[in-house]
Amino acid sequence: MDMNKIKSTLRQYCLDLGFDMFQQGKQIAIESEFQHQNNDKVWNKLDAIVENENKSVVVEEKIEIKPVDIVASTSIVNTEDIWKKYFNGDSIAKYVLRRTGDKKYQFLHKSCQEYYAAQKIVLDTISWMPASFDLNDQEFQQQFEAYIHNLLINFKLLNEEPEIIKFICDRIRDTNPKFANLKSRLFRIVEASKTNDKINIAAANAITILNSASVNMHYRDWSNIRIPHAILDYAFLEGTNLKNANLNQVSFYQAFLNNANFTNASVDRIYFGEHAYLKGHADIVSGISLSHDASKIVSYSKDGTIRVWDAASGKQLHLFQGHTRSVIVVRFTPDGSKLVSCSNDRTIRIWDMLSGKQLKKLRGHSDGISSIHISFDGSTLVSSSADGRILVWELESGKSIREFEGHPVAITAVKFSSDRSKIVSCSVDKTLRIWEFSSAKKFQILEGHTGFVTDAVILPDDSKIVSCSRDGTIRIWDLSSGKQLHVLQGHSNIVNGIQLSSDCSKVLSYSNDKTIRIWDISSGKQLQILDGHAREVNSAQFSPDNSKVVSCSDDRSVRIWDASSGKQLQVLEGHSERVNGVQFFPSGTKILSCSSDKTIRIWDVALGRKMQLTDGHFESVNEVHFSPDGSKIVSCSDDKTVRLWDVSSGRQLQLFEGHSGPVTRSRFSRDSSKVLSYSKDKTFRIWDIYSGKLLQILEGYMSAVDGLQFSPDGSKVIAYYWNKSVRIWDALSGRQYHIMRGHPGGVYSAEFFSDSLTIASCSGDETVQLWDLPSKKLIQSLKGQGEIRGARFSSDVSKVVTFSDDKTIRLWDILSGNQIQSLEGPSSGVNAVQFSPDGLKVVSCCLDKTIRLWDVLSGKQLHVFEGHSDVVKEAQFSPDGSKIFSRSGDNTIRIWDLSSGQQIQSLKGHAGSLYGMEISPDGSKIVSCSNDRTIRLWSTVNGTGPMKCVWQVGVQCYGLSMKDSVWNNANGLTPEQKLLVEQRGGNF
Structure with missing residues (x-):
């Protein structure tokens, strides 16, 4: 038995079979339907390329063809018994394949099929060879373009095959020389789509793969490309020219499109994953609510107003004015015809949804109203207040019909039982109370919480009460007896709220400990911890079918979770301040959120795919530094990691994990072999940059x-x-x-x-x-x-x-x-100082937004550099001392000429505050980091001219960004999408 031949043949068979299954959308293959084609040679010479990865060096390389054999056989086979033809009865295939019937085969796991399908596509793409050995780039591209329509990557869209995409991305990152041309050929396919409308599928697949591999695609001339259906979620396309491009049905979810040009592009059914936000409130939007049919959105604010919006168009339908202080809660009546609101102005108001007029103003409380609840039949309203009283109102007349007193301090929430026979209240006094509605007498006092009780809900069958508290616990009580049934412990901080699943079998809780927890009501057991928010969780809710949970936080994000596994499915970013409320639409396909940034936003729930495979930090990046040899960059982050990057490509080389708190400092050793880090976990760690291993923990x-x-x-x-x-x-x-x-x-x-x-x-x-x-x-x-x-x-x-x-x-x-000099700084004060490399000059960063240059020997002020619009936080000299680089609170880096005192350039791009920058040892590059979670490398082209962003790593945290993008005559945007583009900074 020739084992090498069998292994090689098996591999080729699996490649062909895996791709055949992908192409036909099957998990079982029948031999007679399957044709084997063997692409057996890979050209291991680098293709001629116009630009390198950083788009700074022009290359015109002569090509020498040298084929590399992959498998032994070179034939094309079409046979009734492929199995026999390939293996001559040997059973080595049993380790990957299994028979499911006569001449029917199946991979043992779908991932095997996906792997082999991906490999088949990769080998097919890199195996093409030109007809001649001696070609320049243009000639090479012409021959390649003529063949692209035959490539397997052009057969079928990969959009529903994330694992195949992932495997191809792995080959892009593979350092094996065999795959060196893969990335450049994918770029060539995209480029070829400008003039060839028969390769749209290949081009869409190619750009989707490049984006999923975190390949930067910014500042490219991609006018006229045809990439319909491509997935460019989270793509970094800053400054890219997409004039006249076919972008129909392309997904740009949370993409970075600043300065991109979409003039005359076809953008029919383009997907942004979010909708134009609703803006009108003059202060924090405290909460939101959907009408029962989800046709209207109600928002209420600290500005004292309530606004009603059309959910489909985003237009404001009504503005309810009357409250003189913050609106605390709004409720729809069961028939949806009226809206009831309460406020810190001590009043309750009833509004007509059709006319927008105020129908009633209810007065009775002597302090701010904390909560209202409407009975199931819509006839009665109950309210609670900081005055310690509960009042019951007749909705039709607006009259107060009952009063309950007993809590000695403020009441935080109040609820009717379903049959309206009881009222449950909870209070700052750490108790819950159950009241008999008919007699207005105190019925039960529920004691057990050791902190303020923040909320309580009654199960629809009136069997139990669930309460939560500042003591970090959730408690379940029997409504009829008042007996405590379960204490749910796990949160380490205040529980802000609770919500029942629609079948009432589970309850979720959300807390200042940054987590959401799901509990089983009958047993009291914790089912899941949803951990991912960076700050306090302000609201959370089950989806209508209970399969998902949506949450919002002080960290400005909205997150979607799988309720059964606890896995985070989606992060929605775009709000610029804390998110106060969140709610699913009844369909479960959209989410509504409101924020302290005064806006209401509507988001699409993702379709179950996650294409992006980004390297990068998940929280603010605190520092970046070049290695002394200039080849690498180290970064540290609030995400508790330290990362090592290759300067030339932006590729992540190492991920150093081990710190249990945010990492605030990092440094290279002088020989560039080690990295030192410090974290808020109070430890220093030393890492080996080659192996990635932890060498020492310094405590x-x-x-x-x-x-x-x-x-x-x-x-x-x-x-x-x-x-x-x-x-x-x-x-x-x-x-x-x-x-x-x-x-x-x-x-x-x-x-x-x-x-x-x-x-x-x-x-x-x-x-x-x-x-x-x-x-x-x-x-x-x-x-x-x-x-x-x-x-x-x-x-x-x-x-x-x-x-x-x-x-x-x-x-x-x-x-x-001895003191050499005393220099009189500006009256505003100094923020930082730095010596020039030769020690003869000093630069100072000043609180008056200026940078000042001083002569060490004479003490004279040589220049005042003006231009920043905020405080200058840092200034560094170039290694040759001819320039100054400054970093400011205006989120720009500016480059200044020392001899003239003039500004040379302003570098913009980060969406958040700049936390750090450093000049490379040779002065040709700058690395910068930000609380937007990204790192950028800036460099000159061929060592001269202005600096440009060469690469960015990480996904910026402010969501979809279109600042200064151009959309003149872009064809296919809906009116709402046009408004979204304008809100995100795009121009028409």
């Missing part, structure tokens, strides 16, 4: 770190703190080497001398101190004037520049301890 401190670094020889780690100390660890053993205590104030900066034996530290106590590491002794202490707020050392650690509360900038000689 020994319980306070925030202001800075850290390796010693030049890599043997020590230094960290300085606001707690007045500098600490040193041995990097090899992880042991704490020494604590330098001498500063009576917080330490702002510390640096090693080049010999790794001397340390200089600067403190808010007005001193700069020098320490000898071997003896652990203080050598020198320099005294300033006024409390020092920050300091930076020159590159040779011979000088230090400080800035103080007295608004002066002072220069010191470290060895002598």
Whole structure:
């Protein structure tokens, strides 16, 4: 038996069979219906390309063809017994395939079929070879274009095959030279669609795969491309030219389309995944409600108004004005004809939904009203208040017909039982009370909660009460007896609310502990924890069929979860402030949300697909740094991870996981072999960049770190703190080497001398101190004037520049301890300082939004750089000292020429606050990071001209973005989509 031949033949058979099943949409294949075609050679020479991955180097490469054999056989087979033909009776295939009948075969798992189908498509794409060996790029592209329609990638859309897409993405990232041409050929397919309408499927598949592999597609000239049905969810298409493109039915869910050009593009049935938001309130939108038929949306606000919107068009139908303070709750009457609202102005108001007029104003409470509930038959209303009273009202007349007193303090919520025979209230007094409606007498006091009871619901069959509290528990009570049946424990913070599933078998709770939990009512057992929000959860609700949960949070996101598995299905981002309320439409296909950003938004629920396979941080990126050799970038994030990136491609090289809190600091060792990180979990960690392994955990401190670094020889780690100390660890053993205590104030900066034996530290106590590491002794202490707020050392650690509360900038000689210069800063104060590489100049960042350049020897101010519209947070010199790069609260990085004092360029793109930037060692690149969760690399083209964004990693957290995009004569947008484009910053 030739085992190698059998393995090779089996592999080819599986490739063919896997693709055949994909093409026919079957999971069982019949031999007689299946034809084997063997693409057996891969060209392992790199294709000629016009532009490299970063679009900065022009290449015209002559091509040498060298085929690589993949399998032994080169024949095309069409036979009645493929199995016999391939294997001659050998049964090695049993490990991948199984017979399901005569001449019928099935893969043991669908993932096997998907893998082989993907491999077949990949090998088919990279196996094409041109007719000639000696081609330039244009000639190569012409020959390739003529063949694309024959490629397997052009046979069928991959949109419903996310695993096949994933496997192809893996090959794009594969470092095996065999797959080196895959990405460029996918780009060539997209490019070829400009002139060939027979390859629309191939082009749509190609761009979908590239996007799913997190390949940047920004600033490309893709005018006239034809990619109908492509999935470009989360795509980074900043500045891309899509003039005259066929984008029909393309999905741009949460895509980044800033500065993209859609002029004359065909965008029929384009999908954005969200709708134009509803805007009109002048203050925080506190809550929302849907009419029973979901045709109308009601929103209420701290501005004292209630607004009614048409759910289909988004038009405002009514504005209910009358309340003089915040509206707390609104309720529809059972027949939907009226709306009832309550407010902190102590009134309840009844509104007519048809005319928009106020019908009744109910007065009776002496303090703000916290809750209202309408009886099932619509005849009666019950209200609760901070005055500790419960009032029952006749809706028709508006008269108060009963009053219940007993809670000594504010009541938080009140509910009718279904038959209206009882009323349940909950209070700040930590109790629930059950009242007999007919007698208006106290019936039961339910005690057990140890904190404010925030809400309570009664099951529709009037058998049980479910309550939640600031004590972090949910409790289930028997309504008739008042007996406590279950205590549901798990939340570690205030429970903000609860909601029943439609079949009343489960209850969900949402909390300030950032989680949603699902509980079984009959047993009291916890079924699921939905964990993913970064801040407090303000609302959550089951979908109508109970299969999903939607939640919203102070983290500005809306999230959709699978109720049975607890898996997060979708994150909806776009609100710019906390999200206060969320609700499913009755169909379960849309979601309604409201926010402190004063808007109401409607979102589409995704169709069960998740195409994006992004690398990147999931929370704010706190720092980025180049490796000393300039080849890599390290980043750290609130998502508790540290990541390593390849500068040339933007590819993630390592993911360092282990910290249990946000990671705030990270640094490379001088030899670029290690990374040091610090987290709010109070640990330092040292990682090996090649293996990704954790080398050491450094412990020994319980306070925030202001800075850290390796010693030049890599043997020590230094960290300085606001707690007045500098600490040193041995990097090899992880042991704490020494604590330098001498500063009576917080330490702002510390640096090693080049010999790794001397340390200089600067403190808010007005001193700069020098320490000898071997003896652990203080050598020198320099005294300033006024409390020092920050300091930076020159590159040779011979000088230090400080800035103080007295608004002066002072220069010191470290060895002598003498003050060299005192520079008078602006009256607004200084935010940061930095030496030039040669130590002869100092740049200061000022609170008056300016940057100032100073001469060290003379103390003269050389230039004032003006242009930023917010406080300048950081400034760095280029390595050659000819330029200054500044970072500001206006979310821009600006480049300034030192000799002229003029601004060279302003870099814009991040959607959130810039948290950090760094210049590459050769000065040709800038890396920046933001709380929008992205990292950007900026570079010049061929080393000259203006800087452009070369790549971005991560998906920015503000959702769909279209700032300054152009949509002139774009054909196919609905009126609502046009409004959405305008709201997102697009132009027509």
